[in-house]
Amino acid sequence: MTLTGERLPDLASNDHNNVDSRSGLNQFGIHVGAPESLTPTETLCSSVLSEPYVGDIYPAYSGIAHSPGTVDHGIVDGDEHHGLRNPRGSRPNSMLSANSDRSRAAGIGETATGGVVAGEGMPAALRWRRPGPIIAFFIVAGAIVAGVVGSLVIGTKKEADVEDKNGGSASGGTKTNGDPDINSPEIKELMNNPDLHKVFPGMDYTPFNTQYPDCIHNPPSQNNITRDVAVLSQLTNKIRLYGTDCNQTQMVIHAVNQLKLTKDIKIWLGVWQDGNQTTNIRQLEQMWTILDDYGDSYFEGIIVANEVLFRKEMTIPTLSKIMDSVRTNLTSKKMNLPVATSDLGDNWTAKLGNESDFIMANVHPFFSGVTAEEAALWTYRFWKVKDGPFWKTDTKKNIISETGWPSAGGKNCGGAVSCDKGAVAGIKEMNRFMDDWVCQALTNGTSYFWFEAFDEPWKIRFNEKGKEWEDKWGLLDVNRKLKDGVKIPSCSGQTVSK
DSSP states (O other): BBBBOOOOOOOTTTTGGGGOOOOOOOOOOOOOOOOOOOBBBBGGGGGSSSTTTTSSSSGGTTTTTTTOOOOTTTTTOOOOTTTTOOOOOOOOOOOOOOOBBBOOOOOOOGGTOOOOSSTTTOGGGGSSSSOOOHHHHHHHHHHHGGGHHHHHHTTTTTTTOOBBBTSBBBBSSSHHOOOOOTHHHHHHHTTTTTOOOOOOOEEEEOTTTTTTTHHHHSSSOOOHHHHHHHHHHTSSSSOOOOOOGGGHHHHHHHHHTTTTOOTTTTEEEEEOOOHHHHHHHHHHHHHHHHHHHOOSSTEEEEEEEEEETTSSSOOHHHHHHHHHHHHHHHHHHTHHHEEEEEEEEGGOOOHHHHSSSSSSEEEGGGGGGOOOOHHEEEHHHIIIIIOOOOOOOOSGGGEEEEOOOOOSSSSTTTTOOOOSSSSOOOOOHHHHHHHHEEEHHHHHTTTEEEOOOOOOOOGGGGBTBBBOOTOOOOSBOOOOOOOOTTTOOGGGGGGOOO
16 A cells, blocks of 8 residues: 655654664665655555664675776876766776766866867757867877777667668768757657656756767767657656766757757756866866856756765865855856755765755665665655755755666675675566655655666676676666566656646
8 A cells, every 4th residue: 555645754763663674785875877755655664774874874885996997197187987987886997097987987188178079960059169189189099998999889879770760870960860859750759658757856867978088989969869858858857967078968958949848848957076177177167168158047957066975086175165166157147056966865964965055865775785665665764864954944955866776687785795685676676666656756746866767888888797787777778668568657647847
């Protein structure tokens, strides 16, 4: 039976002391690398912990280097790959000898900080403005990229061999396929899928082929992003991005315009930050270029950094100074946008809460090792007990910035070496978490971003034996097909509000 109504159970009380303690199975928050008053299903109550959040809430993370990989600044004057991340619950992977995390990877240095022209046939307004010395770049990039080309190629040609309805490849540029808009037959079909329901308050989204510097050689396709946004518009009205590289923000805006969604979709502008100053400066400069070119009307807010505290690449004072500087410049430009950061639910403190305009915590039950049957209640309890003390009085400013469940790939035991049940990655389990979470959150106004809409096959490089889930978090596959067996709750026709 599902509990209904607005009353929130006292999850921190001793009412649940008669149930088994699962304090040894705690873990997560975002990637590799997303509430106020949810009433979970009664069937989950048997899993509630008596003292659930004592000590290391995500023990499986404690064995992961917070700064995986090392940038040799004599060779690469660092850059990130804001689509790469350190896979949760597994050993870090080095990508191009640089720090890697779910939404980032190594880069190529200041000579390329302006980026390159994206996508054949890209509208002029969508092109990067300051191309760097490409010849010097390719000499460096060729040597660095050679060792990882194989892993980049596997599964990274989104619909490359799939013909679209106009006879062109979906990976082609606008000269080949045109510039799809709301009147295109394929777009109409994508925007009228009866199996998709607009029941998610937000969706985390990393456009395909927007990992820097890979996008210099294999740039994102505007057509693909327009198609993605068409699908996303059937699931949510808020899209969260993680970084500004590879022209991704401009391309999402273009898609919103093409699909006549300016009144229906808002974007959280992501600005990647890490331990590399070159990356950080470039991302912020690109953010200002975007805001200067497009204004603030497309955006819900700005998210500066993701899990930078978890990775120990910044301190709260340093991050706070960056956010304050962004606010000051926004004011000088007469723009009014909230400025926040997102981090693991376990990394939020009163000080960070005071410095961020929103509380945005990444809370993933899968990495705690709890079963799918326990996931919804575990997620809310973690959010309330760990982050509730820092919630804003304006409840709309409290958001779970990532939560979700992988559709395949193995079993996660949290901090334990082995377990009888654990968190099993699978379609049935994904459906169970959605069944216990989505409609209840919608009814009770719990704000969150679902991680994620589409699979990201390039993350296969982060998979380990028995832990092959990093590329399988999407509700849909890479070709925007709802995965076999996935059932998105219809919530009796209720949808998210603007």
